[in-house]
Amino acid sequence: MYVIERLRSALKQFEEGLSSLGFLSALQTNPDVMTEAILQREPLVADAIIALYSNINFSIPGCNKRIREEATEAWWRDLVLDLEDEGKLPALLACLTGLEAIPPLGFGTIGDITFFHPGGNEGDPTAEFPVINTCSFHLRLPIHPTYDKFQLNFRAALEQATTFTDA
Numbered sequence: 001m002y003v004i005e006r007l008r009s010a011l012k013q014f015e016e017g018l019s020s021l022g023f024l025s026a027l028q029t030n031p032d033v034m035t036e037a038i039l040q041r042e043p044l045v046a047d048a049i050i051a052l053y054s055n056i057n058f059s060i061p062g063c064n065k066r067i068r069e070e071a072t073e074a075w076w077r078d079l080v081l082d083l084e085d086e087g088k089l090p091a092l093l094a095c096l097t098g099l100e101a102i103p104p105l106g107f108g109t110i111g112d113i114t115f116f117h118p119g120g121n122e123g124d125p126t127a128e129f130p131v132i133n134t135c136s137f138h139l140r141l142p143i144h145p146t147y148d149k150f151q152l153n154f155r156a157a158l159e160q161a162t163t164f165t166d167a
Contacts, residue, residue, distance in 0.1 A: 046084040048102060049093060050077055053111035053139055068143045069115045075150045076113070076141060082151070088158075095161040098134045111137030118143060129157040 018024035042048075056073055059065040083092050090100040097107065116127060130153075131140040144150040 042102075044089045044093060044101060046077075046080045046089065049080050049089060049096070052102075052107065053096070053113050053137070055110045056113045057115075059115075065115075065117060065143075068117070072115060072141050072143055072150065073113065075144075075147045078147065079151050079154055092158060095158050096132055096134065096139065097137065107137070109137055111139060113139050113141060115141050115143055128153050130154055132157075132161070 015024060018027070053076075058069050058073075080089075080092065083089055093102070094100045096111070116131075118127070128142050128144070130142060132138070142150070142153065144153065
């Protein structure tokens with residue numbers, strides 16, 4: 001209640017400003033049309049998600065890990081394109097960020113991608129699946145020998161993540 005009372009004068013001034021231009025009555029009369037005009041959103045495309053996670057932390061050039069990481073990063077891009085073709089980008093974005101659409105002003109940050117290699121987490125069954133931190137926009141991709149194994153495990157993680165958010 002305290003917060004509402006503190007903001008009351010600011011909200012009243014905002015309401016008066018909208019009313020002076022006739023905008024408030026238009027918004028109240030046609031909320032769907034006005035919301036669309038105010039929150040005009042571009043359709044979600046693969047390039048937007050790829051650009052969101054464009055800070056990629058590779059190992060040093062020339063080492064064997066780097067070669068596998070570059071292949072995995074290419075597979076990540078291919079998977080995002082495949083999910084776009086399947087109409088599953090909102091689910092992917094929800095898994096990565098917690099939101100199914102990019103906010104009108106964007107996220108204001110660029111996500112990081114790092115990699116984890118087999119053998120580093122021996123005996124850990126989760127080492128085959130991506131690790132996603134929605135708060136810090138951090139994505140850890142597991143290294144796999146083939147695209148099929150990579151995308152199969154990523155899709156399984158995506159399915160579990162969307163099941164969790166629907167609960």
